[in-house]
Amino acid sequence: MSEERHPLDHLLRADRLPHIWCPGCGIGIAMRCLVLALEELRIPLDRTVVVSGIGCSARVAGYVRLDGFHTTHGRAIPFATGLKLANPDLTVIVFSGDGDLAAIGGNHLIHAARRNVDLTVICVNNFIYGMTGGQSGPTTPLAARSTTTPYGNFEPPFNLPALVAASGAVYVARWTVFHVRRLITALQEAITKRGFSFVEILSPCPTGYLRRNKLGDALDMMRVFKTQSEIRHGAPPAEVGIELGKKLILGKFVDLERPTYHERMRKQLAAFFIEPYVEKVSEEVEAEEVES
Amino acid sequence: MSVEPTVHTPSRAVRRPRGRVFLLTERCKGCRFCVEFCPRHVLAMSDRFNSKGYHVPAVIAEELCTDCKMCELLCPEFAIYVVRLEEER
Numbered sequence: 036m037s038e039e040r041h042p043l044d045h046l047l048r049a050d051r052l053p054h055i056w057c058p059g060c061g062i063g064i065a066m067r068c069l070v071l072a073l074e075e076l077r078i079p080l081d082r083t084v085v086v087s088g089i090g091c092s093a094r095v096a097g098y099v100r101l102d103g104f105h106t107t108h109g110r111a112i113p114f115a116t117g118l119k120l121a122n123p124d125l126t127v128i129v130f131s132g133d134g135d136l137a138a139i140g141g142n143h144l145i146h147a148a149r150r151n152v153d154l155t156v157i158c159v160n161n162f163i164y165g166m167t168g169g170q171s172g173p174t175t176p177l178a179a180r181s182t183t184t185p186y187g188n189f190e191p192p193f194n195l196p197a198l199v200a201a202s203g204a205v206y207v208a209r210w211t212v213f214h215v216r217r218l219i220t221a222l223q224e225a226i227t228k229r230g231f232s233f234v235e236i237l238s239p240c241p242t243g244y245l246r247r248n249k250l251g252d253a254l255d256m257m258r259v260f261k262t263q264s265e266i267r268h269g270a271p272p273a274e275v276g277i278e279l280g281k282k283l284i285l286g287k288f289v290d291l292e293r294p295t296y297h298e299r300m301r302k303q304l305a306a307f308f309i310e311p312y313v314e315k316v317s318e319e320v321e322a323e324e325v326e327s
Numbered sequence: 328m329s330v331e332p333t334v335h336t337p338s339r340a341v342r343r344p345r346g347r348v349f350l351l352t353e354r355c356k357g358c359r360f361c362v363e364f365c366p367r368h369v370l371a372m373s374d375r376f377n378s379k380g381y382h383v384p385a386v387i388a389e390e391l392c393t394d395c396k397m398c399e400l401l402c403p404e405f406a407i408y409v410v411r412l413e414e415e416r
Contacts, residue, residue, distance in 0.1 A: 041351060041405045053404055058356035058381065063403025071400075215400040254359050257401075 046070045046080075046100050054098055056091060059253025061212035061238030065159050066095045068215055068236075069130065072222035073101075083126045086115040088135035091166045091240075092159040095130045109139030112147045115154050123153075123297055126226060133160040133174040137193050141173070148202035150296045151230045157222070158195060158233065161240035162277075169243030176279045180247050197272040199233045200289045206232030207272060207289035212239070213260035214285065221287065230295045237283065346394030346409040348386050354406035357381035361398035361407055367391040370398060 041049070047070065056062050073083060086104040087093035088111035096103035106114040115127045129136075136144050136158045147154060163181055164170040171181035171188050174195065178187040196207045206228045210218040218236065225232035239245060239256035250256060260283070267275075268286040275284040294302075348369060355377060362370045362384050369392045373385035384407075394411045 039351065041408050043405060047405065049405075053354045053356065053379075053406075056403065059358040059360075060403060063405070064401060067400065067403075067405065212403075213401075254363055257360060257363070 043067065043070055043074075046074060048098055048100055051098055055094060057240075057242045059239060059241040060091070060165075061161070061236075061253070062092050062095065062159055064212040064215060065092070065157070065218075065236045065238060066098060066130075068212075068218045068222055069095070069128070069157065070099060072219045072226065075219070076223055076226060078126055078226070082124060083128065084115075084118055086111050086118065086127060086129050088131040088140060089166075090132040090135045090164070091161075092130065092132035093135060109135055109141075110143065111135065112140055112143040112154065112156065116147060116150075116152050119153060119297075127154050128226065129154055129156045131156075131158065132165070133158055133162070133195070134164045134172045137195060137198070138173045141193075144199065145202040148199045148204040148231045148233070151203055151205060151293050151299075152296045153229055154231055155222075155225045155228075156199075156231070156233045157225075157236065159236050159238050160195065161238045161244060163240050163244040165240045165243040169240075169247055174277075176277055178279055179244070181244070182247070192277065194272070194276040195235050196233070196275050196288050199231075200272040203231070203293065204233045204289060205230035205291050205293050206234075206287075208233075208287040209235040209237065209275065209285050211237040211260040211264060211283065211285065213257050214264070217266075217285075224287075224290075228290075230293055237277075344394045345390075345412040346392040346396075347389060347412055348392055348398065349408050349410065350384065350386070351406045351408075352377045352383040353379075354404045355381055355383045356404055356406075357383060358403065359384070360401045360403070364401050365398050366395065367393060 084102045085096045085099055087096035088106055089108040096105045111129045111131045115129045119127045160174050162175050164172050169181050170183045173193045175188045196209055200207045206225050208221045210221055221234055225234050239253040241253040245256055264285050265282045266286050267284050270284055270288055272288045362372055369388050370384045371387045372382055375383055377383050394409055396409050399408045
């Protein structure tokens with residue numbers, strides 16, 4: 036019965052393993068949750084694309100045995116939007132880090148949420164720029180140390196769920212890499228959700244963040260995730276900011292219905308173009324539009 | 328918060344699932360997540376190294392495994408998996 040093959044190897048580029056991430060890095064767990072969620076959903080994997088930007092988390096697009104697109108820094112969402120516009124049948128998943136999505140790609144993030152493009156954006160938040168050497172980023176908590184804030188960070192960080200919820204995302208959730216089963220469920224909901232869905236995954240960065248802040252190793256951070264988390268579904272996103280020494284608020288914060296970019300576009304253009312150029316608007320969408 | 332392992336004597340009334348843990352030690356980077364978060368303490372760190380010099384865990388009490396797959400889910404390296412065995416009476 037001993038088979039020297041991991042049961043998920045058929046969904047991974049196993050010849051590339053072991054991966055480049057540091058011992059204790061949580062991105063491997065986040066990638067497993069994505070792969071498991073896709074496997075359990077039974078959606079056609081030949082029509083599923085993983086798009087990523089630059090950074091540690093962005094290596095995921097190269098490790099999964101799916102169509103992948105490793106794009107320029109911060110531009111994962113524009114590339115993904117283009118893919119979705121060219122071929123609306125694709126399931127497009129953006130998997131990237133907080134530095135890529137919220138700093139350099141911050142504008143793309145809020146505008147994709149505003150347009151409600153049918154994407155799933157998975158943001159691994161490790162509070163730091165990991166790959167470039169532990170510089171402070173837009174999610175570094177106040178007073179945390181990094182290579183560029185050796186006396187403690189004094190810039191208030193982004194509260195990512197509040198940012199995307201205010202911009203118009205229809206699904207916003209936050210979990211840690213310790214809460215694997217809930218994370219898999221959240222990823223499945225986000226992938227099947229019509230519209231812009233956003234899942235923030237808190238993850239330890241033992242090399243760039245924990246070591247510099249004397250917070251122990253990745254195992255200590257996982258214990259913090261286990262003991263210092265509070266699950267509060269439906270909490271107002273404005274109240275879920277991350278502060279050092281306070282409880283981490285996890286859960287599904289936003290889950291609502293809004294017409295997507297494609298639905299609005301078809302409805303608007305149907306009056307000007309004839310059938311081959313624009314698909315017919317279904318009655319269901321029109322009814323929703325009247326209600327909203 | 329550590330829970331002492333409880334040794335169950337097989338009972339006629341209670342069925343419990345059983346699993347067998349497989350380790351792909353060459354992928355392991357010794358993060359100890361599987362050892363720490365196994366609820367039945369099936370695994371422990373061994374004093375062996377793999378070819379990259381990382382300490383690897385070892386199965387010390389396979390008969391306690393209930394196939395909960397926590398070690399498999401929490402391994403960032405895809406280096407551990409559990410196969411379900413026939414249910415024990």
